[in-house]
Structures are given as C-alpha cells and as structure tokens.
Amino acid sequence: MKRTIELRLTRAEGAIVRTLGLIERRGFAVTAISTRSDASSETLLLRLEVVSADRSFDVLVRQILRLFDVRAVLLMESQQGDARAAC
Amino acid sequence: MKGAAALLAALRELGVDTVFGYPGGAIMPVYDALLDSGIRHVLVRHEQAAAFAADGYARVSGRPGVCIATSGPGATNLITGIANAYLDSVPLIAITGQVATPLMGTDAFQEVDIFGMTLPVVKHSYIVRHIEDIPRIVHEAWKIASSGRPGPVLIDLPKNIAAGEAHGITRLIEPQPPDRQPDAIFISRAAALIAAAERPVIYAGGGIGIARAIKAFREFVAATGIPVVSTLKGLGAVPTDEPLFLGMMGMHGTRASNSAVQESDLLIVVGARFDDRATGKLDGFAPCARVIHLDIDPAEIGKLRRADVALVGDLGALLAALHARPRVGAWRRRCLNLKAQHAWRYDAPGDGIYAPDLLRRLAVAADGELTLTCDVGQHQMWVAQHCLIRSPERHLSSGGLGAMGYGLPAAIGAHYADPTRPAVSVSGDGSIMINIQELATLRRYGLPVKILLIDNQSLGMVRQWQELFFERRFSEVDLFDNPDFAEVARSFGVDALTIDTRGQIDEAIDALLNHPGALLVHCRIDPAANVWPLVPPGHTNATMLEGAMK
Numbered sequence: 001m002k003r004t005i006e007l008r009l010t011r012a013e014g015a016i017v018r019t020l021g022l023i024e025r026r027g028f029a030v031t032a033i034s035t036r037s038d039a040s041s042e043t044l045l046l047r048l049e050v051v052s053a054d055r056s057f058d059v060l061v062r063q064i065l066r067l068f069d070v071r072a073v074l075l076m077e078s079q080q081g082d083a084r085a086a087c
Numbered sequence: 088m089k090g091a092a093a094l095l096a097a098l099r100e101l102g103v104d105t106v107f108g109y110p111g112g113a114i115m116p117v118y119d120a121l122l123d124s125g126i127r128h129v130l131v132r133h134e135q136a137a138a139f140a141a142d143g144y145a146r147v148s149g150r151p152g153v154c155i156a157t158s159g160p161g162a163t164n165l166i167t168g169i170a171n172a173y174l175d176s177v178p179l180i181a182i183t184g185q186v187a188t189p190l191m192g193t194d195a196f197q198e199v200d201i202f203g204m205t206l207p208v209v210k211h212s213y214i215v216r217h218i219e220d221i222p223r224i225v226h227e228a229w230k231i232a233s234s235g236r237p238g239p240v241l242i243d244l245p246k247n248i249a250a251g252e253a254h255g256i257t258r259l260i261e262p263q264p265p266d267r268q269p270d271a272i273f274i275s276r277a278a279a280l281i282a283a284a285e286r287p288v289i290y291a292g293g294g295i296g297i298a299r300a301i302k303a304f305r306e307f308v309a310a311t312g313i314p315v316v317s318t319l320k321g322l323g324a325v326p327t328d329e330p331l332f333l334g335m336m337g338m339h340g341t342r343a344s345n346s347a348v349q350e351s352d353l354l355i356v357v358g359a360r361f362d363d364r365a366t367g368k369l370d371g372f373a374p375c376a377r378v379i380h381l382d383i384d385p386a387e388i389g390k391l392r393r394a395d396v397a398l399v400g401d402l403g404a405l406l407a408a409l410h411a412r413p414r415v416g417a418w419r420r421r422c423l424n425l426k427a428q429h430a431w432r433y434d435a436p437g438d439g440i441y442a443p444d445l446l447r448r449l450a451v452a453a454d455g456e457l458t459l460t461c462d463v464g465q466h467q468m469w470v471a472q473h474c475l476i477r478s479p480e481r482h483l484s485s486g487g488l489g490a491m492g493y494g495l496p497a498a499i500g501a502h503y504a505d506p507t508r509p510a511v512s513v514s515g516d517g518s519i520m521i522n523i524q525e526l527a528t529l530r531r532y533g534l535p536v537k538i539l540l541i542d543n544q545s546l547g548m549v550r551q552w553q554e555l556f557f558e559r560r561f562s563e564v565d566l567f568d569n570p571d572f573a574e575v576a577r578s579f580g581v582d583a584l585t586i587d588t589r590g591q592i593d594e595a596i597d598a599l600l601n602h603p604g605a606l607l608v609h610c611r612i613d614p615a616a617n618v619w620p621l622v623p624p625g626h627t628n629a630t631m632l633e634g635a636m637k
C-alpha cells in the first residue's frame with residue numbers, strides 16, 4: 001500500500017536523516033520526497049510517498065511522532081483522500 | 088567558563104555525582120575539567136563497560152546514568168551499550184569527544200560520525216556546535232532520556248567546543264506538559280472487559296519497573312486476584328514467590344504461564360511490547376484473548392498485536408484508575424493447579440552442581456535482597472526461572488539486545504547506585520570473557536561485587552540450539568581451552584574459589600553473601616546441561632520441549 005505522509009520538522013542537525021532512517025528501518029520504502037522550509041526557516045516541511053506491503057501506517061506515524069525533532073505528522077487517508085492530523 | 092566545565096556544571100545541577108568513562112584525545116578538556124568538578128569518575132577498562140555500568144546505575148537508581156568516551160574508537164566502543172539501553176528503555180547520557188569542528192568531515196585522526204552511527208539506537212542525539220548551547224543541551228538531553236519511555240541520548244562534543252570559553256549561556260526552560268489524566272472512557276471500557284472476562288491473565292513487562300509503578304501494579308493484582316505472568320524484564324513486578332505469579336512466559340517460560348496465556352480470554356498487558364521471545368509465533372499467541380494494552384509509549388499500541396482497549400500514559404496512574412472485580416475463582420484455581428503440577432524440580436541425579444538449584448538457593452539465602460545482574464545465555468535463563476526476585480531493579484538483564492558482557496559492568500553500576508545492596512553478577516564462561524577486564528575496576532575501587540561464574544566449558548545456549556535444531560553439528564561452541572578463571576581473578580587482585588560438587592554449594596553461597604570484598608566463585612557444571620522447558624523457534628508457546636535434568 002502507498003500512502004502520503006506530511007511532516008513538519010525542527011530544522012536541527014540530523015532531523016531529516018533520523019526521520020527517513022526510521023521510516024526505512026521500520027519496513028517502509030520512501031518512493032518520493034519533496035521538502036520546503038516555512039517562512040521563518042525554523043521548520044522543514046517534508047512530503048513523502050511511503051510504501052509498505054504489510055506494516056501499519058498508524059503505528060509508523062506514532063513511531064515518527066516519538067522523534068524529538070518532529071513537530072507534526074499528517075497521514076493522508078488515501079492517495080486522493082483527506083488528510084488526518086496525527087498531532 | 089570553558090565548555091567542558093559548563094558541561095559538568097550542568098550535570099552537577101541535575102544531581103549527577105558519578106560518571107563512568109575512559110579518557111582519550113578529543114575528550115581531554117572534559118577530563119581536565121572533571122578534576123575540579125566534584126563529580127566522581129569511575130575509570131572502567133573498556134568503553135563498552137562504561138555504557139553498561141551507566142545502564143546498571145540507571146536501572147537501580149531510576150535516574151539517567153552517564154558515560155563518557157573519547158572520539159573514534161572510544162565512541163564506537165560505546166555503541167553496544169547505547170543499543171542495550173535503547174532496546175531496554177534505560178535512561179542514559181552518552182558523552183563522546185569529537186574532533187574539533189574545523190576538522191569534522193575531513194577524516195581526521197580518530198574522527199568517526201558517531202552521531203550518524205548511533206541514529207537508530209538513540210532516543211535523541213546532539214552535536215554541540217556552540218559553547219553557549221551546552222547547558223541547554225545537557226538539560227534537554229536529561230529530560231528526553233528520563234521522560235516518557237526512557238532511552239539513551241548521545242551528546243557529541245567537539246574538542247574546540249569543550250576547550251573554548253563560553254560567552255553567555257542559553258538555557259531553555261521548557262514548560263512542563265500537563266500530566267495526562269487517564270481517559271475515563273477507555274478506563275471504563277477496560278474495566279468492563281475485565282469484569283466480563285472468565286480467564287484473564289496479567290502480562291507484566293519491564294515498563295512497570297521503569298515507570299516505578301510497582302506499588303500500583305501490586306495493588307491492582309491484589310484487588311483483581313488475576314494470575315500474573317511476566318516477561319524477562321517484568322520479573323519482580325510482583326515478587327516471584329507471590330502465589331498468583333505463574334512465572335516467566337515465552338521461550339524459556341514456565342508451562343503454567345505459557346498455558347495460562349494460551350488459554351486466556353483476556354490479556355491485560357502492562358508495560359510490555361509483545362517481544363518475540365515472549366510471544367513465540369505471534370499468529371498463535373493467546374489465540375482467544377482480547378487485549379487491554381497499557382503503555383507510556385503510543386507507538387507500542389498495535390505494533391504487533393491489536394489492542395481491544397489501549398490505555399496510554401503513566402502506568403501508575405492508569406493502574407490506580409482501573410478498578411474491576413472479575414469473578415475468576417475457578418480460573419485462578421486452574422492456573423494454580425497448572426503451577427503446582429509443573430513446579431520446578433531440583434532433584435537432579437549425581438553429585439555435580441545443578442545450576443538452577445545453586446541459583447535458587449543463593450537467592451533464597453539472600454531473601455531476594457541482592458541485585459542480580461546477568462550475562463547472556465543459559466545461566467541468564469536459569470536466573471530468570473529460578474531466582475527469587477523481589478523487584479525489577481534487583482534483576483538486571485540485557486533483555487532486548489541480549490548482550491554478552493553486560494553482567495559485570497552492570498553490577499559495578501548497580502553498586503554505585505546502591506552500595507547498601509550486595510551486587511552479584513551471574514555469568515557464563517563465554518560471557519565473562521567479553522568484559523573480564525572489569526575485574527581491574529573492582530580491584531581499583533575496592534568494590535565488593537561478587538561474580539558467580541557458571542562454567543559449562545561451552546557457549547552453552549548456542550550449543551543447546553545446535554544440539555536441538557542443527558542435528559548436533561557443534562560449531563565453535565567448545566570452550567575446552569578456557570583459562571583457569573580463579574587464577575585469572577587472583578591475578579587481578581580479586582579473591583576466587585572454585586567449586587564442582589554439590590557438597591560445596593553452602594560454602595560458596597556463604598562466601599558470595601559474606602565475603603568482605605570482591606569475589607569470583609568459579610562453578611563447574613555439566614557441559615551437557617540444557618535449559619528447559621523450551622519453545623522451539625517458529626512455534627507457538629503451546630509447544631514446549633522438555634528434557635532431562637543434568
């Protein structure tokens with residue numbers, strides 16, 4: 001299954017690698033990625049397409065939320081569907 | 088104030104009085120500042136031992152343990168200890184020296200990207216780029232390590248930052264998040280499930296000890312009268328001689344606990360994570376049970392087993408709010424019958440030493456008042472199965488990582504955290520060699536730590552698996568060429584004695600409990616002894632192999 005995840009991260013050293021690494025280690029493949037900074041440059045916005053055959057995206061979102069640099073995560077309901085705020 | 092002094096001052100402010108470490112080039116400014124810091128530094132003889140000692144210190148004290156190493160090899164030697172703390176949710180602050188910032192990224196002498204290497208095994212990590220940030224980072228690291236689900240935090244400190252002068256200090260005073268009150272709706276759903284259950288079992292995990300929720304947990308058990316099983320790390324959540332306790336579950340669990348879980352219609356999972364060593368084949372684990380899952384970490388909910396009701400938050404508060412009086416008299420009798428029917432037997436034939444019996448007698452003689460630390464292997468499982476354990480912080484075992492070499496340094500850390508409680512490290516002849524250099528630490532500081540070395544002349548657990556699952560094709564498990572361990576200990580200045588017959592057990596126990604200083608008891612056992620029962624890999628916990636006592 002493929003889902004889109006949007007993340008807001010503090011712009012701290014290692015924040016992106018840590019987040020992407022977690023997603024891959026938890027058994028998901030990142031198939032597309034785009035980023036931009038917000039106006040204040042304090043946070044980074046990441047939009048990811050993430051694929052997994054059998055892992056739970058809800059659990060992944062909670063695992064991402066444990067990361068100190070992650071401010072918010074949005075898991076899109078489906079490729080076209082509505083966003084659901086996880087925090 | 089220099090950066091290194093600011094680092095140590097921040098640690099002092101947080102109440103740190105003891106750190107474990109090993110010096111080297113990039114961390115020299117910190118070692119220089121240590122001299123004036125008022126912090127006690129324990130010099131171990133390998134950085135891995137510094138991390139394990141800090142881990143043992145943290146598990147006993149409930150406060151983060153601190154370890155320090157230099158850059159490059161010092162930092163990489165810490166990694167196993169950091170991973171151990173990560174997998175067992177132990178609060179740890181690991182401070183590594185780093186080459187000076189202008190040299191970072193140039194493959195400088197003793198430069199490694201320890202920040203990158205440890206990313207998957209830390210709760211968080213920092214490279215300190217500005218001296219002014221040091222106090223903020225230390226306070227933040229402390230808070231991250233110890234709050235919620237605890238874990239290790241790495242602070243990588245470049246040499247020029249440690250040696251530089253701070254001009255003004257930043258400190259982030261963060262507002263405390265409000266205490267989350269247990270959600271009344273979910274609590275009442277959980278209470279309803281418990282009230283309706285006919286065959287409930289409480290599945291106790293390491294989170295209970297970590298959350299210091301023992302009292303609330305025991306009150307919950309007493310109020311509900313529901314039988315309890317535990318994971319390796321949950322041992323001691325109720326004393327292991329408590330009548331309602333059915334034993335450890337899982338691969339080397341008791342028949343009573345595994346059978347009760349398999350038959351249950353409700354599992355109340357408290358601070359546990361459905362680890363594969365505990366569940367066996369997940370598909371067939373507790374097939375008829377609904378699940379109430381209590382945990383501080385929302386990411387554990389539904390990770391491996393769906394929860395019918397999830398209660399996320401502080402375990403003490405959740406358990407205190409959860410009131411239910413199920414009618415489980417018949418089920419309790421069934422469980423207690425199972426327990427009696429499959430009670431351990433200690434009447435092994437011959438006059439050799441039966442390790443389970445020795446361990447049981449040692450723990451009983453101490454009335455459970457020891458801190459027992461373990462290495463990894465058969466002896467670790469025998470401790471878990473047979474020792475009287477009165478609370479989780481008295482049983483230190485490398486559960487998630489299963490790291491041989493943990494026991495002795497962890498006992499050193501445990502001793503510093505609570506010098507009033509005797510620490511005994513139970514080890515194997517394979518494991519002891521991994522951090523045997525720490526005998527020098529015992530000697531250097533005159534630590535009265537005891538070692539019970541169960542010597543089966545082999546890497547016993549691996550040998551057991553080769554015997555059972557690899558058609559007895561024994562590969563690289565024979566340790567016939569072990570050194571004379573008693574002589575090794577003596578050469579480090581540590582007293583030692585060797586035993587190999589049953590008649591010497593009392594003398595050995597007396598020495599372990601009463602010898603004034605460090606002591607190694609070298610105990611030779613039958614090399615063919617195995618750990619039973621055993622759930623074979625790939626099977627459910629309903630399949631338990633049993634073998635003969637040796």
Ligand SMILES: Cc1ncc(C[n+]2csc(CCOP(=O)(O)OP(=O)(O)O)c2C)c(N)n1
Nearest residue numbers: 464465466489491515516517518546547548
């Ligand atoms: C650092 C490390 N290396 C390898 C292993 C794999 N391993 C698990 S148990 C074991 C044998 C342990 O032997 P010993 O310490 O003598 O204990 P015994 O099983 O004989 O009681 C090994 C090699 C491990 N857990 N940790």
